[in-house]
Amino acid sequence: MMPPQSKxxxxxxxxxxxxxxxxxxxxxxxxxxxxxxNLAAVVSDTELQEIDPTRRNVHAHTVVQDExxxxxxxxxxxxxxxxxxxxxxxxxLEKNYHGLVSELKRLTGxxxxxxxxxxxxxxxxxxxxxxxxxxxxxxxxxxxxSSPVEARSLMVEAGELVEHIALDWKAKYAERVYExxxxxSLEAKSNSLVGVKNxxxxxxxxxxxxxxxxxxxxxxxxxxxxxxxxxxxIGPLPPYNFVNLKLESVK
Amino acid sequence: MITGxxxxxxxxxxxxxxxxxxxxxxxxxxxxxxxxxxxxxEELQQLQLMLQDGELSNEEYEELEARLxxxxxxxxEYQKGV
Numbered sequence: 034m035m036p037p038q039s040k041x042x043x044x045x046x047x048x049x050x051x052x053x054x055x056x057x058x059x060x061x062x063x064x065x066x067x068x069x070x071n072l073a074a075v076v077s078d079t080e081l082q083e084i085d086p087t088r089r090n091v092h093a094h095t096v097v098q099d100e101x102x103x104x105x106x107x108x109x110x111x112x113x114x115x116x117x118x119x120x121x122x123x124x125x126l127e128k129n130y131h132g133l134v135s136e137l138k139r140l141t142g143x144x145x146x147x148x149x150x151x152x153x154x155x156x157x158x159x160x161x162x163x164x165x166x167x168x169x170x171x172x173x174x175x176x177x178x179s180s181p182v183e184a185r186s187l188m189v190e191a192g193e194l195v196e197h198i199a200l201d202w203k204a205k206y207a208e209r210v211y212e213x214x215x216x217x218s219l220e221a222k223s224n225s226l227v228g229v230k231n232x233x234x235x236x237x238x239x240x241x242x243x244x245x246x247x248x249x250x251x252x253x254x255x256x257x258x259x260x261x262x263x264x265x266x267i268g269p270l271p272p273y274n275f276v277n278l279k280l281e282s283v284k
Numbered sequence: 285m286i287t288g289x290x291x292x293x294x295x296x297x298x299x300x301x302x303x304x305x306x307x308x309x310x311x312x313x314x315x316x317x318x319x320x321x322x323x324x325x326e327e328l329q330q331l332q333l334m335l336q337d338g339e340l341s342n343e344e345y346e347e348l349e350a351r352l353x354x355x356x357x358x359x360x361e362y363q364k365g366v
Contacts, residue, residue: 083360085353085356085357086325086328086353086356087349087353088332088335088345088349227326227329227330227333228305228329228330228333229305265333
């Protein structure tokens with residue numbers, strides 16, 4: 034007998050009837066629902082126990098979620114959620130039914146947006162050259178250093194000056210941005226930073242109806258700080274970071 | 285890592301921050317420093333940002349992604365055995 038086929042899960046929607054969708058999912062598989070009462074898990078079949086988080090696969094995952102959002106409100110799953118069988122998916126819905134229904138209700142009409150702020154490399158150097166005497170002195174010392182070891186250690190000193198400015202900008206710009214946008218959102222969350230230039234990595238939960246207002250504020254702040262820090266804004270997204278539900282395990 | 289960026293300014297050797305970061309990621313893969321799933325996923329995110337910013341070519345991205353995924357599989361395999 035064939036083993037029961039694994040199901041890759043994209044998210045949960047409110048839908049009492051089984052459906053097959055016209056778009057494709059991860060690894061080009063067909064997307065359909067597994068239903069329990071008024072809820073449905075949106076899934077596709079996979080032979081794999083784990084899906085690699087390549088750009089291509091992650092893109093396929095978000096394409097499905099974007100398509101679903103056109104028609105439904107979606108409780109999104111993060112990338113890579115796999116159940117071992119159709120039965121396991123159904124039990125997941127059954128065991129968590131009330132929690133899922135109330136989260137769907139709470140989050141309907143709301144979206145997530147993401148904002149990252151990075152320092153600009155050229156701007157930091159300019160700032161160093163214009164403001165810091167220490168930096169000019171270091172520069173001379175490095176050029177006249179007697180050995181590579183000495184030069185290297187002076188460079189580390191210079192690196193600390195850069196970090197000092199980055200920290201200053203974090204407080205002056207990034208944290209200010211966070212406080213202002215937090216005030217316009219229902220919930221805000223600070224995520225871990227990505228890479229050396231990253232000063233702020235945040236997610237906001239906002240009313241869908243207030244998206245353009247929120248975006249307007251982001252653009253305004255971006256213009257205000259242009260040339261020093263760079264903004265990256267992504268949205269609307271399903272509220273990945275704001276689902277308050279610990280799923281009961283069915284395994 | 286920031287010393288690479290400063291090198292450019294101070295000594296006039298063309299070495300940019302992006303190249304320095306790439307070098308660091310390559311080094312970490314080669315020396316098998318990445319031993320958790322999270323650290324590998326973090327590097328993938330960093331590479332995707334660099335690709336978006338044009339600091340990395342598509343080919344370079346694909347090559348590094350493939351190596352990181354290979355590393356991720358090895359880490360997962362190892363964890364299953366523990």
